Amino acid sequence: MVISCKGLIHLTSGRNVLITGASRGLGEAIAREFGKTGANLILVARSGERLAALAEELGAFAVAADLADPEAGAAVLRAARERVERLDVLVNNAAMVGPIGKFWENDAAAWAETLQVNLLAPAALMRGAIPWMGAGGGGVIVNLSGGGATAPRPNFSAYATAKAGLVRLSETLAVEAAELGVRIHCVAPGAMNTEMLEAVLRAAPEAAGGEYGKAVVQKEKGGDDPAVAARLIAFLASDEVRGVTGRLISAKWDPWETMGEWGAELAGTDIYTLRRIVPEERGKKFE
Template identity: 35%
Template sequence: MDEIAENLAGKVAIVTGAGSRPGEGVGNGRATAILLARAGARLVLADAVEAWAEETRRMIEAEGGEALTIAADVTRPEDCRRIVEAATGRWGRLDVLVNNVGIGGPKGTAEEVDPEAWAQGLLVNVTSMMLMAKYAVPAMRAAGGGSIVNIGSVAGLRGGHPHLLYPTSKGAVVNMTRAMAVHHAPDGIRVNCICPGMVYTPMVQAGGMTAAKRDARRRRSILQTEGSGWDVGAAVAFLCGGRSRWMTGAIIPVDAGATAIAGLPQEGGGG
């Protein structure tokens, strides 16, 4: 049996959206970056708000890890190129890309949504991931292979979302992952997708979250527990490491089982 590496020692990883806005808990990007650093990776932390990325860097370095930050807008090709060049310029290689940037986007159905806001939402949620891969893949090929993890959503796996943009864009991320996995397998680059459920993060908190709504979200899962950015980050870190070396094109919900059922019975109701 081939040796399976259990850590990321000597590897270089990029995490986009690596900061975390102030608030309770930790965002998916920050948790992912910290866990990758704990596994031995050196990190490029990209975020539109550099101060948020700097706090992630501080936390990594406090644990003895190594990271650098870069302020960037991943909807701009030149910024995506700069992010990759920051990794190869500092450490001479790139092994991991985590495409974590995403927004809720505009509200509304096809009848109601503003077309310009729709286009911007697709640019952020879908095109940015293509742009990052465009520049990351050649660097990974030069390093002998690598791992790309795209962050989708359970909203991209099933219907029922009140607005059109978010589930549409996340569904695109799911199938983009499958296509990229086929395209880049000959170069030893694995491409997988994590689909978080209703985890509680500072971004969710900032969007307005009453105690009652938070409890209702928790109850919409088999495990009846609340998830966090750490749960998402742990799954991402697994897909970046050697223990997942035979996995590519995988779409993995991290949702406490919410997508495993059609619905949960209401309290006091029948099954």
């Protein structure tokens, strides 16, 4: 449920942008990136004080809400509607790692809560945001993908399941919402040294399995820069790539900076989408 709303949004002629999980990590970087474009920011997270400080700095409107509450998505949109007439951009960035360890040993309630925060809350926000954006002439939604969306992530089944579901939901809604002028993308931001990494490092190494060793190395070497993923998200929300929708783009591995030149070629293809691999694609043929 919405706990509190702070900050007076300083409305400019810029776009109205709602970002969840904006109190730290990648979400903060996304807020700063859109802030540079003169956007009117609506920032969502649980931690009221931290969020309020950032909102004050950026002249944003802060909505403190716990997305683990099934009613929170709709309540956040109600709070946003009181401040802005139109919604141009929604970034579903908030997420939690969830229970770490074998699926059958995970706490069932914690597993379900992870699905709520990482999949059902973004779905609830999209359910309200898509028609709202459509009524205003269109908009862009960017959902954050994550480890497990495109390959198994053992010992992180709730996180992986939610992220894979979010990518497929995004692909599906991109088709449904195209007639409303709403584009929907997913972004794989890279491996960043945020609080999410600390959550893996706090887990028992045997519970986290192979991800623990990877996290130790990432912590030592330094992770990917959240500012790069933030720039990609702002780019996908820009007019430069208006014709492109329903794609999962990697901040680290895809040549997205030049998408303005080749993005139109994606239409009608399954490039940058989740699909089943058949034997022929791996040089095999089973009779």
